[in-house]
């Protein structure tokens with residue numbers, strides 16, 4: 207039995223891969239660059255691949271019973287757009303998984319995924335979710351709010367910004383989120399895998415993963431700064447200005463841009479579940495508050 211994990215080098219993937227390896231589950235990782243797996247790369251099978259290259263899915267899926275599909279692109283890449291990498295690639299992976307006889311497909315969507323969402327990623331996620339739901343595969347969908355870890359690129363950027371005398375806030379900062387720690391998310395996935403305690407109940411289920419608090423983007427920035435002992439005034443920068451500046455940064459820096467407009471726009475759109483953390487609790491996980499996690503880090 208092999209589990210194929212995409213996105214193993216990301217914020218959720220790293221936390222999940224650690225648990226899968228510790229549980230002695232045979233894992234194959236579809237990765238662009240195995241070095242990014244760090245020390246885990248010697249404990250897993252590696253399938254070199256890319257979301258933009260559907261031919262790479264064929265070897266990756268050989269002998270696989272369960273797929274956990276985390277990989278997605280939050281910004282355009284030279285190999286493909288957000289729509290291709292987060293939307294169409296999922297559709298292609300689902301078709302390839304059907305042909306390969308995969309028995310469970312676990313997919314990561316996002317709260318707010320809808321074809322009417324103003325952001326490109328959440329529209330692409332809606333397309334991808336539809337591909338999973340309409341497939342013949344037994345599937346489980348997770349739709350989280352913002353997922354964070356103390357070392358992820360978003361929190362690293364906020365920490366760097368907090369060195370400035372005044373911290374810029376993209377837009378009004380009034381959109382609301384229920385941030386959930388990547389380690390809590392990984393615990394939820396582990397318990398919903400086919401052989402795990404909630405594996406049977408997870409068949410065909412859609413879990414909305416939310417942390418215990420509803421925070422505005424402004425409060426999230428303040429929480430991160432306080433956890434690092436910094437207090438700075440926040441200045442709201444109008445979206446029209448943020449868009450123009452970040453588009454120029456992308457033109458000048460290309461893939462090395464520290465932030466893109468598509469990423470900033472995601473922070474303008476609320477991602478909350480009316481059920482709060484009830485779905486995580488149904489899976490036996492009690493998500494921690496962001497403050498508790500960051501102050502303990």
Ligand SMILES: NC(=O)c1ccc[n+]([C@@H]2O[C@H](COP(=O)([O-])OP(=O)(O)OC[C@H]3O[C@@H](n4cnc5c(N)ncnc54)[C@H](OP(=O)(O)O)[C@@H]3O)[C@@H](O)[C@H]2O)c1
Nearest residue numbers: 213214215216217218238256257276277278314316352353
């Ligand atoms: N983090 C959040 O706040 C959040 C919220 C809602 C939903 N989600 C969803 O949850 C999933 C995991 O999120 P995350 O935060 O862990 O993601 P992440 O940290 O942004 O990592 C993205 C992962 O996808 C891989 N990837 C990107 N482009 C690829 C390509 N062209 N081919 C193959 N792999 C590629 C990356 O590999 P490289 O190492 O090669 O770059 C990385 O492992 C995603 O589907 C995301 O949309 C996340």
